[in-house]
Amino acid sequence: MDGMQIALPILGIVAAGAVTFYAVSFNELREKSFRDLDESDSENEGFKSSMRSRERRARRKADKAKNSK
DSSP, rough: OOHHHHHHHHHHHHHHHHHHHHHHHHHHHHHHHHHHHHHHHHHHOOOHHHHHHHHHHHHHHHHHHHHOO
């Protein structure tokens, strides 16, 4: 029996295991990030980003008014 006839199926099994491991790990990371996003949305109630943009606009407007004087 040739060595390649034994090594090739073993390499295939190892490769399938590695692909499965990475797929499951990626799925768990994705689920964790969605949970973290949901938790952060419930803490911030979803309005923090719009308030930051309003603050930036107000700051820019104040800086323009200050520089034009």
